[in-house]
Amino acid sequence: MSFCDDLQLALGYEIGLYDRNGVLKEGKDIGFKDVDDIEIGDLTFIRIADNILSIKGKLSQDACNLVKLYFNSYRNRGAADILQPLEYILKNDVSKEKLIGKFLDKTAMYLMCSASFFNIVESIYEGYEAEIVKDDEGIYIVKEIENFEEEAESILEELKQEGANNVLVGCGRQVKGDYTIKNSAVHAKTACLLAKNLGYNEGTFHIDKMILYGIISESDISKIDFYLYGGYENFYDVYRDKELINTAEELFRCHLNISEASRRLYLHRNTLLYRIEKIKAITGLDIKKFEEAVVFRTVISIFKLKRK
Numbered sequence: 099m100s101f102c103d104d105l106q107l108a109l110g111y112e113i114g115l116y117d118r119n120g121v122l123k124e125g126k127d128i129g130f131k132d133v134d135d136i137e138i139g140d141l142t143f144i145r146i147a148d149n150i151l152s153i154k155g156k157l158s159q160d161a162c163n164l165v166k167l168y169f170n171s172y173r174n175r176g177a178a179d180i181l182q183p184l185e186y187i188l189k190n191d192v193s194k195e196k197l198i199g200k201f202l203d204k205t206a207m208y209l210m211c212s213a214s215f216f217n218i219v220e221s222i223y224e225g226y227e228a229e230i231v232k233d234d235e236g237i238y239i240v241k242e243i244e245n246f247e248e249e250a251e252s253i254l255e256e257l258k259q260e261g262a263n264n265v266l267v268g269c270g271r272q273v274k275g276d277y278t279i280k281n282s283a284v285h286a287k288t289a290c291l292l293a294k295n296l297g298y299n300e301g302t303f304h305i306d307k308m309i310l311y312g313i314i315s316e317s318d319i320s321k322i323d324f325y326l327y328g329g330y331e332n333f334y335d336v337y338r339d340k341e342l343i344n345t346a347e348e349l350f351r352c353h354l355n356i357s358e359a360s361r362r363l364y365l366h367r368n369t370l371l372y373r374i375e376k377i378k379a380i381t382g383l384d385i386k387k388f389e390e391a392v393v394f395r396t397v398i399s400i401f402k403l404k405r406k
Contacts (some may be wrong), residue, residue, distance in 0.1 A: 100145065101124065102114065103125075105165065108168075109153065109155065109161075109401060110155075111153050111154045111155035112126045112128050112154040113126065113151065113152070113153055114150075115199070118132060118148055118150065119203060119274075121274055121275045122275070123198050124195070124199070125200050126154075128153075128382055129152055129235040130150060130152060131143045131150070133150065136159065136162045137157075138159070139156065140153075142155060142162065144162050144165055145167050146165075146166055146167065148202065149199070149374030151165065151169070151170075163188070183200075184217045184229045184238075184279070186244060188231055188233070188280065193261065194276065194278055196277055200279060201240060201273045201278075202273055203241055203272060205240070205242070205243040205246070205270060205271065206239070206286045207249075207250065207269050207286055208239075208283070208287040208290050209236050209237045209253065209254075210235060210259075210268070210291075210294065211232075211236055211266075212262070215237070215262050216230070219239065222256050226241065227238065227242070228241035238283055239253075240279060246302070247302055248302055250289050254300070262277035264299040265300055266294060266301060266306070267291035267303070268285075268287060268291075268299065269283070269302070270283060270285035270289075271285060273304070276294070288305065288307045288308070289384060292308050292315060293308070295402065295403055296399060296402050296403065297310060310396065314399055314403050314404065315398070315403045315404075318355075319404050322404060326397070328397050330381075330397055333381055336377055336380055336398070342373060342377055343398070344375075345363065345365075345370065346372070346377060348363050349370075349391075350385075350391065354386060354388065354391050377394070381394065
């Protein structure tokens with residue numbers, strides 16, 4: 099039973115617990131108002147830490163103070179059940195109801211690398227508000243993150259200086275509402291696993307940019323074959339040609355900018371255009387065009403994820 103359920107039984111009023119942005123965390127959605135302390139009326143609003151408690155009824159000042167005490171006692175009792183909260187949460191089956199309201203605004207990253215680098219990661223975040231947990235395949239980092247790409251690149255640079263190569267960094271989403279730290283951690287690790295299955299050895303991968311690959315990975319291959327049948331056999335010729343695949347991938351990384359891709363590949367522009375025309379001749383798709391580039395990348399991803 100949640101805190102709101104317990105309190106509703108005690109008071110006889112419907113209860114809703116919100117964050118400061120008005121996102122319902124648990125209980126009934128009875129109305130939200132951001133207050134500095136307590137506001138009593140037809141609805142009673144009580145601020146407790148970074149939460150707003152809405153009560154569908156008029157409470158006295160003393161009753162509001164008792165609710166505050168009860169909330170803090172309830173939260174402390176829940177925390178006392180777990181000696182190592184984050185590690186326990188990530189490695190055990192903890193219900194969503196027990197996680198809502200914890201680690202708010204934090205985000206999980208996952209480093210797919212040897213656990214031997216755990217102490218180095220700890221030293222990187224020494225003095226920062228971050229929690230670090232290792233598992234059999236890598237290391238979780240949970241903290242508030244403003245820019246994932248910048249933070250991940252900084253970690254990779256530090257690890258490379260310590261001899262770590264081929265490190266994948268995945269990232270989940272920010273904890274808020276009913277999206278919990280467990281969701282963020284699972285998404286972070288999943289982003290790494292998808293990247294690994296796509297053939298990447300290192301790099302940074304946010305779950306928001308891996309949605310398509312996740313859908314492909316989870317899809318029934320027979321249904322995928324229905325759409326591929328009779329039209330994409332020639333893709334194998336491109337798929338097996340590392341020169342053509344690398345050319346296409348670099349063009350995508352450069353957002354279809356021919357000049358930038360040729361510069362990064364150390365190729366003459368005409369050489370790059372020749373390779374693109376070769377891909378078109380084999381597949382029928384002009385990857386200089388956005389929609390056809392999306393189809394090309396999708397089919398190649400299917401080969402990587404489902405046709406090994």
